[in-house]
Amino acid sequence: QKEVEQNSGPLSVPEGAIASLNCTYSDRGSQSFFWYRQYSGKSPELIMFIYSNGDKEDGRFTAQLNKASQYVSLLIRDSQPSDSATYLCAVYNFNKFYFGSGTKLNVKP
């Protein structure tokens, strides 16, 4: 079983819609959770992190964490074509970051 699981997609949404990206993790002791965005041919860049159960909002982005269900999600409101990228979920546990394989998001104009 992988430490972090994501649906590879692609997830296609129309411009202006809400994109919902999901991630599950295997270790209940995981301490912190991150979402990275990676454009094609580029390096990952951090867009959100969350440590506690509940929601955390930053502009158009909302990260949601449910430790009981071992589930992390990222909502992107008012999706733009520039949001089209691969989104990597990362989990910090026992001195290591574990990355999911990423979900590819396509936002159609």
Next chain:
Amino acid sequence: DAGVIQSPRHEVTEMGQEVTLRCKPISGHDYLFWYRQTMMRGLELLIYFNNNVPIDDSGMPEDRFSAKMPNASFSTLKIQPSEPRDSAVYFCASSPTRTGELFFGEGSRLTVL
């Protein structure tokens, strides 16, 4: 700040050759990470350093891989001898803390023929 700097950006080599990838972390960041990314396996941690000391190298796939960090501003990842299955994008990342944001370099795309 210049960010994490990696070189070379692209490397094409033949099987059996030695490959050396280089990384300059962000000044003041005590943690340095080497990752490998492929379509099949995603982003995998190879090794990480804290204050120039290797802390966890359990992700290094074989003895053909070695990494060093002789000082706070420079690290190398060496593959000797290289094999076609080593073809991947190798990312270096640095962080000011153990649990904080990872700042990635632009990556070194390695192709082993």
